[in-house]
Amino acid sequence: MEAAWAAAQTRLAEIRALGLGSGPSKRTIRVGQLDAELLDQELVQLLQEPVAKALNSPRWTPELSLFIRMMLYKLSVWDSGATYGAKLQDLRYTIPRSPSRLALSPSGLPRRTLLIHAFLTVIVPYFHTRIRSHALSRAWPDAPSSDRRRKIWDILVSLESVHALVALLSFVAFLWDGRFRTVTDRLLKMRLTPSRKLIKRDVSYEFMNRQMVWHAFTEFLLFLLPLLNAKSLRRRLSRLKTTLTPSFLRGTTESKLKTTRGKYWSLPQDQCAICAENASFNLNLADPTNALTSLTTSVGPSEDGEPPLYPIYTPYVASCGDVFCYHCIAERIMRAADEEDGQKWECLRCGQPVESADRLIVEPTGSDHELSDYDFSSDITDLSSSMVSMGSYSESVLSES
Numbered sequence: 001m002e003a004a005w006a007a008a009q010t011r012l013a014e015i016r017a018l019g020l021g022s023g024p025s026k027r028t029i030r031v032g033q034l035d036a037e038l039l040d041q042e043l044v045q046l047l048q049e050p051v052a053k054a055l056n057s058p059r060w061t062p063e064l065s066l067f068i069r070m071m072l073y074k075l076s077v078w079d080s081g082a083t084y085g086a087k088l089q090d091l092r093y094t095i096p097r098s099p100s101r102l103a104l105s106p107s108g109l110p111r112r113t114l115l116i117h118a119f120l121t122v123i124v125p126y127f128h129t130r131i132r133s134h135a136l137s138r139a140w141p142d143a144p145s146s147d148r149r150r151k152i153w154d155i156l157v158s159l160e161s162v163h164a165l166v167a168l169l170s171f172v173a174f175l176w177d178g179r180f181r182t183v184t185d186r187l188l189k190m191r192l193t194p195s196r197k198l199i200k201r202d203v204s205y206e207f208m209n210r211q212m213v214w215h216a217f218t219e220f221l222l223f224l225l226p227l228l229n230a231k232s233l234r235r236r237l238s239r240l241k242t243t244l245t246p247s248f249l250r251g252t253t254e255s256k257l258k259t260t261r262g263k264y265w266s267l268p269q270d271q272c273a274i275c276a277e278n279a280s281f282n283l284n285l286a287d288p289t290n291a292l293t294s295l296t297t298s299v300g301p302s303e304d305g306e307p308p309l310y311p312i313y314t315p316y317v318a319s320c321g322d323v324f325c326y327h328c329i330a331e332r333i334m335r336a337a338d339e340e341d342g343q344k345w346e347c348l349r350c351g352q353p354v355e356s357a358d359r360l361i362v363e364p365t366g367s368d369h370e371l372s373d374y375d376f377s378s379d380i381t382d383l384s385s386s387m388v389s390m391g392s393y394s395e396s397v398l399s400e401s
Contacts, residue, residue: 030178032089033192037181039085044068062133066126073118081107082195091192113188120184131156262351268308273348274328275310315360320352329357 047068052061076083082092095109102110135141135153143150163183170183180186264273314326333354336345344353 030175032091033086033174033178033181036083036085036089036091036192039088040072040083043084044072047072062126062129066122069122070118073122077107077117078114079106081109082192086192090195092195093190094193095188095190109190113190117184117188117190120187121182262346262348264348265350267310267349269323270312271308271310272312272325272328273310273322274324274332277348278328279310316357317360318347318357319355320347320350322347322349323360324357326359329354333357 044065048061048065051064051068052058055064072084076087077093080087080092086092093107093109095113102112105111105114107114135149135156138149140149140153143153167183170180170186173179173186174181179191180189181192185191262273264276267273267276312323312325315323316326316329317323318329332345333356336343344355346352347354
């Protein structure tokens with residue numbers, strides 16, 4: 001046993017030496033740094049959009065963006081040493097230690113370095129946006145070449161081109177070594193590194209799954225809603241409510257059945273209740289019989305000399321005794337017949353189911369013409385061409401007989 005233990009000492013020493021080593025160096029994944037930058041930009045847009053809509057003043061959009069970026073910089077990089085996007089990627093800024101004693105921020109990074117970083121990443125883009133918008137609003141690019149404004153504009157364009165070229169070279173270098181993400185980080189030597197020794201990149205598909213489920217649900221609704229009949233569904237719910245209501249609350253006595261009223265029971269008899277209901281869904285303000293007119297106009301009888309708001313064209317009398325326009329009552333009866341439940345259309349005046357409708361015939365009595373169910377005044381019938389044609393038709397039928 002002792003000989004075996006002595007022989008194994010050499011191998012155990014090699015294993016201990018491997019464990020005492022510094023281990024693998026921490027490596028920052030490039031895609032994590034790029035994702036952090038995109039997340040920071042999305043966060044600024046999410047905070048800026050609702051505030052900009054509330055203020056409703058595009059003129060102050062750059063100032064609003066400046067304020068949001070400064071607040072985010074103070075609450076993230078200045079206090080904790082990492083932006084919110086970098087925190088989500090488990091990254092934070094690190095700066096090489098300098099021999100001189102510098103004042104530190106709450107995050108532990110040099111305060112002077114962070115002030116320069118904030119000036120280059122927040123203040124300078126704001127001034128660039130303001131100067132460029134001012135120059136474009138004053139037509140500096142269209143000024144003569146000898147004008148001072150044109151020279152300032154050329155200098156600004158040259159600086160933008162130089163910055164774009166330097167940013168491109170810096171990004172290529174970042175793809176090569178993965179150290180500094182932007183030009184400002186490279187100048188100040190601020191590098192994003194893992195905040196923990198154990199590098200762990202968690203990829204959560206929870207948000208993606210929710211987005212896919214919601215997208216599929218909205219697509220299903222867009223396909224399903226046109227197939228639903230809102231009126232039929234409303235009637236079924238009304239019948240279900242009536243069925244579930246106790247009998248002592250429904251009031252099924254004969255006296256209550258006689259007082260059944262429809263939605264437009266108070267509408268004057270010289271007006272079509274179906275036209276009034278259709279107008280309640282009309283949102284066209286150019287139409288005199290729109291939803292606004294139906295809400296603001298009283299349902300009382302028409303004043304002398306004033307035509308009815310919803311005149312009856314080609315009057316047809318329903319099986320319940322109420323009169324409607326031909327195309328209105330025909331459309332409602334045909335729609336009710338096409339439905340699968342087989343329910344009849346309910347009259348808007350009396351609430352009774354309508355089984356059929358017939359042409360309203362005028363029967364003359366002496367020198368006056370009276371309608372079979374309702375007495376239409378002569379001034380109303382004169383305004384409707386269909387009523388005149390109906391009267392001439394009835395006279396021709398009577399003369400032949």
